[in-house]
Amino acid sequence: MMLVVENLTKKFKKTMAVDRLCMEIPRGEIYGFVGANGAGKTTTMRIIAGLLAPTSGKVYIDGLNIFRDPLKVKGRIGYMPDFFGVYNDLKVSEYMEFYGGLQGIYGEKCRELTDSLLELVRLTHKRDAYVDTLSRGMKQRLCLARSLIHDPDFLILDEPASGLDPRARVEMKEILKELRTMGKTVLISSHILPELAELCTSIGIIDSGRLVASGSVAEITExxxxxxxxxxxxxxxxxxxxxxxxxxxxxxxxxxxxxxxxxxxxxxxxxxxxxxxxxxxxxxxxxxxxxxxxxxxxxxxxxxxxxxxxxxxx
Amino acid sequence: MKIINNPILLKDMKTKLRGWRTPVLISCYVLLLTGILLLFFLGNNMLDRYSTSAFDPRLAVDAYNYIIVFQFALLFLIVPAMTATSISGERERQTLELMLVTQTPTHDIIIGKILISVAHSILLLLSSMPVLGMVFFFGGIGIMEIVKLLIFYVLTSFFVASSGVFFSTLFRKSIVAIISTYIFLGLLTFGTFFVLGFRAIIMEYVTHSSIDVTYATYLTSLFPSPVFGFTSFYFDKGDYYSFRYSLWGELASEINSQIAYETSILRFLKPWIANGLFDILASALLIFMSSIMLSPLIRKK
CATH class of the missing domain: 3.30.70.100 (Alpha-Beta Plaits)
Incomplete structure (x- = not known):
């Protein structure tokens, strides 16, 4: 199993954001995480990414407890949040090299990885452009490339297609299909359900912090x-x-x-x-x-x- | 992660130094220092070849005192402003989480942020060396004094930067972090003098007689204050018009004379060494606490 979540609970004061959530994602799966706004998707994903401490519960990634070995786990996950924080005074290649450095990748190896990832997200022609000159769709793709710089096995993508025009959404979908062929395990949340149905091997539906259904698209519809x-x-x-x-x-x-x-x-x-x-x-x-x-x-x-x-x- | 490989430091150096702002800032800074020096010399008729007053090269020592005080005050104004927004700024720009999700430990992020402002301080200090060097024309200040001063400046800016980063980690809003840093440093710099005064009053009250404030009393009350450490770098040329008759000059003269009377081992613990040691220990503690607070699995939200 790439991801095992056991009785995950997160309480913010009086609000129960995640309520005894359990889920498992086998290696190589593209798991769609579906839920309305405020259902607890982002909170769950942030906990799994090691960015938020849960009230209770356990999370294992590739067999490692994320609260005991946070740095080891971070080497295995790539996280793309639903916002794109970028440094506008950096060029695209410098942006990638900065995050490469934060992941412990430097020099020629980092430059090679940057080139191949920019090719994957179709941004090679923008290599020397400043980040603030990129369109929203390009920034989203750059953020995806950033999350892949250390070649993680498990990707956590929170609303990667939000706010994108139809063309940019199609492009993002194509990139995600390529990730599937690369054998990555992906946890992806989205509001655009038909796209998830087409892309995902299995889905989980979260409502009021509880996982109300989980399984392959066929199983759930059946x-x-x-x-x-x-x-x-x-x-x-x-x-x-x-x-x-x-x-x-x-x-x-x-x-x-x-x-x-x-x-x-x-x-x-x-x-x-x-x-x-x-x-x-x-x-x-x-x-x-x-x-x-x-x-x-x-x-x-x-x-x-x-x-x-x-x-x-x- | 090696300090020189710290990606946060490298990124900042790359982006800051390639723009026009840094060279302009450095030029303005050096021009300002030169202006102060020129005004000082002009005010003392040292540049007037027809002046009837005698040329006094010892005035250069006062010029040196003015410049280092100005630099020290500037360091206290610039470094907190730079560092108190370092973490809260990342949070506001929504880039903090992207850093925290990487394999870089939180203490490396904190140290990277501190090194940025220390590197800027070093850049400003080194660029001012030609101006400080002018006082060598007139003698009185040794090169080792300048080296000691630079070490003290670096230690102080490291501590001030650690404080700024600490409050930036503690508070979500940059403005709150900036104000808190200034208040904290203000209390440490001047509040310790109140501690000294309070201690003297208590001691007088207990012994019912006036007490001698020795170097040990100064040292144990004022060691966290950068102003106390800075008194080591005051040069007294010993005449009536001396810099001594400023508040700082008076304090420095008093402390330096108390060191001369000190017979215990404390006499070797000069104010700048004591304050420098405090800076190192306090910075280590602040870095440790900042790293803990920045850790996502400890933060509440």
Whole structure:
């Protein structure tokens, strides 16, 4: 395992930012960390990066306890925060060499690494430009290159694509794909869920400091399909169809507008089959029967909705 | 990490020295010192070839006293301003965390920040050497005195820089850090004189008689004060118009005469050595505490 988090808790005065969070990331995984603003993503990532002391809990990176061997662990992680602190009076190459020095890499080796990383993030042509002349997207890519200067095995990327225009986002995504092929383990947080679904091998959904779901994208959507949405269009007998559906125990919420009935069902594909079969057996003229494909966005909305409902009930 | 390889020092040297500001600052500083020296000589008719007053080369000693006091005061003004923003400035620029996430230990970051201001102080001191050297034309000051003075300046600027970095680590806002540093140094420099006075009053109250303030009393009360250490570098030329009749001159003369009366081993512990030793120990403590406070796993937020 590259990352093991055990019962991580962080409390700021009265606010519980992270609440008994447990997670594991195997080596080589691209793990998407999903959550609303204030859900505890950045706090968790800062603790994992060794920048914040937790209230309780343990974090192991590559088998090393980050609180016992902080300097050893820092040699294995690359951290990119959701802001880009840069020194405007430095040139791009000097910026890289400065952080190389902080990681204990000097001279020719540092220059070689700088060249290869600037090539990776497509900034070779800006080598001698001052950092303050770079666009936001370029600064983000430079920050990514900085986090890679010591060739870490594990990358912690907090919202690497935030505030970027669509082109810059695509470029960032391409770079992250290259990192995946390089065998890096990546923990990445983002608000742009479809991008995460495309990029990540597994995801974790955090809500109010708690990890409410974790696993591969397929696993989570499959699990969520257990309570999917079905859109049914009927040619006539709408009222009768509604009555039949309401009598079925698997059917939860139901709404009906102009011949289109939307139902929430619990259970997987078997339930869908049973609903359609019942309607057909009762001679309801079904025009279309469309179980909604469960997107990561839908999963996220559903899980965080449930969690906030639970909180309200408590 | 070797001091010379400290990336924080190297970065600062590179960015500061390549701009126009540093050469302009150094030029202004040297011009200012030269101006003070010229005004001093002019005021004492030393540059007037038709002057009827006798040429007194000993006046150069007073000129030297003026210049070193000016330099010392400037060091106290510049170094805290430079260092009290060093960590809080990184925090405000959002670059501190990027440093803390690297393999560089916090004490290397702290030392790097201190070395930057010490290096600047050394640069200013060395650039002023030609001006100080002018007093050699007139004699009275030995080269070893200048070397000792430079060592004292470096030790003092190291301590002042350590204090600045300490408060910069302690407070999140640069302005609070700057004010705290000046207050701390002010208390250390002048507050110790209150301690001396208070001690004398208590001793008089206890013994019901006037007491002799010996060198040991001065030493044990004033050793943290840089002004006390600086009294070692006062040159008395011993005439009526001497620099002696300034507050610092009076103090320096009194302490130097008390050293002459001192018979114990303390007489070897000159004010600049005692204060220099305090600077070294206090700097080590401040660096240690700053490193602890900067450690992300100890900070609260």
């Amino acid at each position: 699990k969520m399909y257990q309570s999917g949405l079905i859109k049914i269009k009927v040619a006539e007998k709408e009222e009768e169809a509604v009555k039949i559906l309401m009598e079925m125990p698997e059917v939860g919420e139901l709404s009906s507008v102009a011949g289109v009935i939307e139902i929430k069902v619990s259970g997987g594909e078997e339930t869908s089959v049973r609903v359609l079969k019942t309607l057909v057996e009762n001679e309801i003229p079904v025009v279309s029967f469309h179980p909604e494909e469960c997107s990561l966005e839908a999963v996220f909305m559903s899980l965080t909705e449930r969690s906030s409902e639970n909180e309200n009930n408590q």
